[in-house]
Amino acid sequence: MIALYTALITGAIMAGLQAASAAPPGGEFPSKVPVPADNPMTPRKIHLGKQLYFDPRLSLSGDVSCDTCHNVAGNGSDGLPLSFGVLGRVDRPRHAPTVFNSAFNTVQFWDGRAKSLEDQAKGPLLNPIEMGMPSSGAIVKRLAGIPGYRREFARVFGGKTPITFEHVVQAIATYERTLVTPDSPYDRYLKGDKNALDKSAKQGMHEVSDLGCASCHAGAMFDNPGLPMGTGWFRKFPMIPTNPTCATYVREYHLADDPGRFDVTHKQSDEHVFKVPSLRNVAVLAPYFQNGSVGSLRTAVRVMAACQLGKTLTGLQTTNIVAFLNSLTGKFPVETMPHLPETPDSTSMMQVAKLQQNQRQLN
Amino acid sequence: MIALYTALITGAIMAGLQAASAAPPGGEFPSKVPVPADNPMTPRKIHLGKQLYFDPRLSLSGDVSCDTCHNVAGNGSDGLPLSFGVLGRVDRPRHAPTVFNSAFNTVQFWDGRAKSLEDQAKGPLLNPIEMGMPSSGAIVKRLAGIPGYRREFARVFGGKTPITFEHVVQAIATYERTLVTPDSPYDRYLKGDKNALDKSAKQGMHEVSDLGCASCHAGAMFDNPGLPMGTGWFRKFPMIPTNPTCATYVREYHLADDPGRFDVTHKQSDEHVFKVPSLRNVAVLAPYFQNGSVGSLRTAVRVMAACQLGKTLTGLQTTNIVAFLNSLTGKFPVETMPHLPETPDSTSMMQVAKLQQNQRQLN
Known part of the structure; x- marks a missing residue:
């Protein structure tokens, strides 16, 4: 079902070529994203997916889009500890991961409960605290009330029922697969530009290998060693x-409050277990960790060293690792904004008036 | 202080040229926007203004930007009856007007309380229910904590204190002045393309003149007869x-609940008085009126006829007027998204964690 993902082996090849010195901790940025066989990418589907991704009408209150929490203009996240959903609601303490390069995640969400971007997209849409739509049928109904979407879905998916919940998430996932950030200084370094990393970043690169960070932050995306x-x-x-x-950090940043993957599997061994996040663009994606509790990258590096490796870093080690992590910031694409189709005679959005009346009474 | 706005007289000239038939109700789309002499437009200022316009960090909660309510991808409004501000709050019942062509408004807000886009921008930023920043100083402080903005403001404004509240609103207003929608079918018609309007739209154009709509919806923007x-x-x-x-509509749509400009002047004669809004793009800007209570353009046209002119339209008259109003939809520019500068070691945004903790307890 999932296309073979050959580019992931590039890292291993590069490591082999450079066997004389310490192996770089991760591979080169992949040249292709993995695409499920049952959801091929087409320009029209990308176009529709972008409209849906930016459309706040996909939320109960009509003011929260995918982009609200996964802000494309803001490196793909909202830059906040947690996120605000409909009516100012805040969900359990999980920080919004970036949409950029999420196409490479082998599973989605901090607890890995979705196996694809398509599955991931369903979660926030129907979560009462996030986008708050009461059902997949309500989403389909709202979109079907917008003539521009009726036309677009018919063009992209055809058939007797072009607008379905599955098609909505397929289009969104297709757009998301375009959001990649290649060509970081680290990638240029791997390609042979030895000046792409300065001395500190090179030293940091060796620290990341030697300390053991790369045993988890492995592979081209620094998040897995090349799993399907x-x-x-x-x-x-x-x-x-x-x-x-670590104990000090755990208290200060509430790092042990979240049961993590235990919520999904209910196995004791999955308590406080999380998906290993990518290090790509980490320097521009504060705040950090599953609960977004740490604002500083230096602190985040120290927390990881203490809590995962049992090590206390020197100031210089931390500086060098941060310099290396900065070299993992890729080129963000220049995106054009979509133009959202209008809701003429917008009776479907007029239902929001009742919600707004309730909210006014809270002032 | 305000540059002369010569293009506004185009309408009068065109009307003169076509004196043989009924005069078209408004003039051609202006070729230039009016720019205040003390805030000249430069590419760098537009670039900075766009970043600020899309940046949710200009709100207390870090999740509401200018674009949230004046959504550039959505014809410049949020398409909702009212708008949601920080923490899901809803202000008094005033619908968010579009940002497109707002550069041509001679005054801003439904009650005309701001004389420029610069003044307008200050309102929502500091309104506790909209963007909720506690003071202009808090805005300056937050931006000063973002290295990318320190650099940008220094480049655009220079001087000893590049980041000031005045500079923030000057940059935002400068970006807003780029958001114009020329080249509607009506404009092509005025330029001589007689097929740009179909029969129904032409008939509607005459209705708009003959019924008296154009006595208020006058000039190039259909919102004033060419005032400075x-x-x-x-x-x-x-x-x-x-x-x-009209009385039926007033009851059904709560049209007489808002004191309007009375809130600004406290004169009895200003009760229920509002700025005349532009008809440009009105067909793609549902819902309608100061309280966003009417979702359908047909209904809005009938309300206006009954409540402003004391007339009851036939179905055909309404259809023709709606066809004409559709011909006033211009070309929306294809916008590239800004790239928001990062908040590294983002202590300023970490303050939002406290707000979010409070919101979680409401679930």
């Missing part, structure tokens, strides 16, 4: 909460 | 609430 799509790569976090430095 | 910037063109609405048809 749909296969999760998980780690307990915090791994060593008894380390005294 | 800063001068309001206001009308009472509903004007004839005693008309039985």
Whole structure:
């Protein structure tokens, strides 16, 4: 079902070529995104998916879009500790991951509960605290009330019922697969431009390999060693909460409050277990961790060293690792904005008036 | 202070040229926007203004930008009856007007309380229910915590204190002045393409002139007869609430609940008085009126006829007027998205965590 993902092996090849010095901790940015066989990418589907991604009418209140929390203009996240959904609601303490390069995640969500971008997109749409749509039928009905969408879905999907919930998430996932950030300084370095990393970043690169960071943050995306799509790569976090430095961080940043993957599998061994997140663009994606509790990259690096490796870093080590992490910031594409189809005689959106009346009474 | 706005006289000239038939109700789309002498437009200022316009960090909760309510992808409004501000709050019942062509408004807001786009921008930023920033100083402080903005403001404004509240609104207003929609079918018609309007739209055009709509919806933007910037063109609405048809609409759509400009001047004669809104793009800007209570353009046209002119339209008249109003939809520009500068070590945005903790307890 998932196309073979050959580019993921590039990392291993590069590592082999450079065997004389320490192997770089991750591989080169993939030249292709993995695309499920049953949802091929086409320009028209990308166009529709972009409209849907930016359309707040996909939420109960009509003011929250995918882009609200996964802000394309803001490196693909909202830059906040947690996120605000419909009516200012805040869900359990999980920070919104970036949409950029999410096409490479082998599983989605912090707890890995979705095996594809298509499955992921269903979650927030129907979550009462996020986009709050009461049912997949309500989404279909709302879109069917917009003539521009009726035309677009018919063109992209055809058939007797062009607008279905499956088609909505297929289009959104297709747009998301275009949001990739290749050509970081690290990638240029791997391609042979030895000046793409300065001395500090190179030193940091060796630290990341030597300290053991790369045993989890592995592969081209620094998030798994090359597993097939749909296969999760998980780690307990915090791994060593008894380390005294880690214990301090755990208290200060509430790092052990979230049961993590236990919520999905209900296995004791999955308590505090999370998907290993990518290090790509990490320097421009503060705040950090599943609960977005740490604002500083330096602190995040120290927390990881203490809680996952049981190590206390020197100031210089931290500086060098941060320099290396900065070299993983890729080129963000220049995106054009979609033009959302109008709701003429917009009776479907007029239902929001009742919600707004309730909210006014809270002032 | 305001540059002369010569293009506004085009309408009068065109009307003269076509004196043989009924004069078209408004003039051709202006070729230039009026620009205040103390805030000249430059490419760099537009670039900065666009970043600020789309940046949710200009709100208390970090999730509401100018674009949230004046959605550039959505014809410049949010398409909702009212708007949601920070924490899902809803302000008094005033519908968000479109940002497109707002550069041509001689005054801003439904009650005309701001004389320029610069002044307008200050309102929502500091309104506790809209973007909720506690003070202009808090805005400056938050932006000063973002290195990318420090650089941009220094480049655009220079001087010892590049980041000031005045500079913030000057940049935002400058970006807004780029958001114009020329080249509607009506404009092509005025330029001599007689097929740009079909028979129904032409008939509607004559109705708009003959019924008296154009006595208020006058000039190139159909919102004033060519007044200088800063001068309001206001009308009472509903004007004839005693008309039985109007009275029904007033009850159904709560049209007489808003004191309008009375809130600004405290003059009895300004009760229920509002700025005359432009008819440009009106067909793609549902819902209608100051309280966004009417979802259908047909209904809006009938309400206006009954409440402002004391007339009851036939079905055909309404159809023709709607066809004409559709011909006023211009070309929306294809916009590229800005790239928002990062908040590295984002302590300023970490303050939002407290707000989010409070919101979680409401679930």
